Amino acid sequence: MLENICKLARDAGDAIMQVYNGEKPLQTASKADDSPVTAADIAAHTVIINGLRALTPDVPVLSEEDPPGWDARRGWQRYWLVDPLDGTKEFLKRNGEFTVNIAFIDNGKPVLGVVYAPALAVMYSAQQGKAWKEESGVRNPIQVRDARPPxxxxxxxxxxxxxxxxxxxxxxxxxxxxxxxxxxxxxxxxxxxxxxxxxxxxxxxxxxxxxxxxxxxxxxxxxxxxxxxxxxxxxxxxxxxxxxxxxx
The missing domain is CATH 3.40.190.80 (D-Maltodextrin-Binding Protein; domain 2)
Known part of the structure; x- marks a missing residue:
């Protein structure tokens, strides 16, 4: 499953980069809370939603770009939690510090996670207590490290x-x-x-x-x-x- 989600994040990242690189129009708008949304957010959302529905048709999805109401979510125990484009402000500033976020939630805990930074070509992922970073096609395990001063x-x-x-x-x-x-x-x-x-x-x-x-x-x-x-x-x-x- 993790490999499938990493591929889905890459596909969403490709859709974002088409807008970022000017191949498709930006089409910026503001949400009710004044946060920005662009065509890249919507394109990535569409890729991820369609992909997750194909992979796990019985598992509900909560995406920032189309969150279900409280009555629909009330009884969920397992679900996908998605931010198709985290860091839209960074996307608009063109500093590359934006990500595709996909997590699987099981009884309140995030048990699988993928964070993909398409402009940086870096993929982070985790499942079953192990975490990895992938760059230039090479995936290596990662872990925390102490340092002083922190x-x-x-x-x-x-x-x-x-x-x-x-x-x-x-x-x-x-x-x-x-x-x-x-x-x-x-x-x-x-x-x-x-x-x-x-x-x-x-x-x-x-x-x-x-x-x-x-x-x-x-x-x-x-x-x-x-x-x-x-x-x-x-x-x-x-x-x-x-x-x-x-x-x-």
């Missing part, structure tokens, strides 16, 4: 948060790296960072599930600020609480 990865689009500034001040000696999309989870997973703190309800479940699967498979912890793992059991709100991805 490298802290922060959101490129949400780096001006007052709580984050206070937290970093209290953290002691550290270094920071800013990057977009779910790549923050992946940097912790592959040992290039040791901590990713996120404050406030600024992420949605589709933003985090695939990266969450990869991070925990590589040995990290993904907990809210009370110490409980992020949970994807269906609930009415799609928002996550604040959380930290950490090797500690």
């Amino acid at each position: 490298q802290v990865v922060i959101s490129r689009s949400h780096s001006d948060n007052a709580e984050l500034a206070e937290y970093l001040q209290q953290l002691g000696e550290h270094q920071t790296t800013a990057i977009g999309s779910s790549l923050k989870f992946c940097l912790v997973a592959e040992g290039k960072a040791q901590l990713y703190p996120r404050f406030g309800e600024t992420t949605h479940i589709w933003d985090t599930a695939a990266g969450h699967a990869i991070a925990i498979a590589a040995g990290a912890h993904v907990n809210d600020w009370t110490g409980r793992p992020l949970d994807y059991t269906p609930r009415e709100s799609f928002l996550n609480p604040g959380f930290r991805v950490s090797i500690f």
Whole structure:
């Protein structure tokens, strides 16, 4: 199944890159929450939805671009959770830091995850407690790595948060790296960072599930600020609480 999902993520990435490279029109619009959506988001969504329905016709899908209502999701125990284009702002800035996120949720836990960065040609994946990074056709296992001072990865689009500034001040000696999309989870997973703190309800479940699967498979912890793992059991709100991805 993981190989099939990786191929599906690549196909979605190809559809995104057709827009990114100017082969197809951008067609930007704004959602109700003022977040941007482009033709690339919709194209990737279509590829993934069609692919998942063919692979697992009996498993429901929750995609950012067409989320089912609460009544439809209420009883779900196993489902696909998808962000066809995570980091649309980074896509529009043309910095390459955007991803395709596909996760499989089983009883509230992300047990399979794929994060593909098409502009960077990098694929991260995880299943059954193992995580990998694939570049240039070579796939290698990844795991977390301790380092002092720790490298802290922060959101490129949400780096001006007052709580984050206070937290970093209290953290002691550290270094920071800013990057977009779910790549923050992946940097912790592959040992290039040791901590990713996120404050406030600024992420949605589709933003985090695939990266969450990869991070925990590589040995990290993904907990809210009370110490409980992020949970994807269906609930009415799609928002996550604040959380930290950490090797500690």
